Amino acid sequence: TYVFGRLSPVGQSHVEELLHGEVLGVGLHELETIVAVLLFVLLVLLGFRRELVLVSFDREFALVLGKPALRFELLLHLLCTLTVAVGTIIVGPTMLFGLLVVPPLAARPFARSMSQFFLLATTVGVASVALGITLSFQADLPFGASVVAASAVLLLPGLLPRRAR
Template structure:
């Protein structure tokens, strides 16, 4: 399928799910691209994978009772993030240990809950790998509103988040409330993950957080530039991935991830070649 045919399909009223899928994919990529810069800066890629596990019971409960999946995921993710932030204050346990305990337990709880629903296998597959073509109109507004809220919060807390990412002890000495900023970042990552789950699935959502930001990091040493490049790379990969998946009938989530990975490898190769020249 040519790009022109793809554009025609987007404009076709009978294929309205296609443009909704594109809007959701691009919005999710933009939000994850921005917040992913903080995740990469702090070297906490594990948190993205863990949060994806944490939101699962909320998604499962919402599915079983016929509620909104996004709101269910947000509730579960925020609750788990609060528990992690509180328990991580115990100096006998490192943060990654607490994350491993709570977030995996949350995922296991989600598995148990979704197993009680009719059509268990198909539902689980949608949660794990995404179901971008079945997104209702209401989710467009929820994703847009949540995304704007995440960006506004990141803008308001930018200086403090960068400070604790670079030197937590110095931040404490300056009187910055590290605990509350950690909690805020967990919650914002949770929100970004939840709005992306339908696009790319629970398993692959980490790619939207990490790969665009890691690619941008290879291109620049300036955080401001990185925070422009990362969402742009993510949005472009979403567009290209959706086009390829629609044209050749590939899974959308997996295709977007492979496009993102291709971008990363191309930039990495260019950097290696450039350093040897």
């Protein structure tokens, strides 16, 4: 993609948009798509929360309980695929990585249960976006990179040794 993008006069800007996303230029159609996918993913997660957690942690136990493990695994993969596909197209892989991977890494050392882990990871993600917006606006930096940088800063306390925390 990058090589062919360099050959076209406007290709470089399209490649940059693909790699870094244009979250500030999201139109009404993209916003509707995001909301539809978000609602679908949230409703499915809420509706099958216990089964999805069970299958993702202990497939054999789910089978012993008589749960259709393969169906729930496929459903979980579908939800992940939808989230990543829509996120990559709209916000770009850089920001998507910063919001899907880094907040759970930051929350893990401090969480004592799964529900606490989910809540902390969500809080870190929202805080990353808030800090990223502020940093982007104040320093005139790219939005996506600012969110990832803020996310990385919030990851640092979890990397400290336990005695230092």
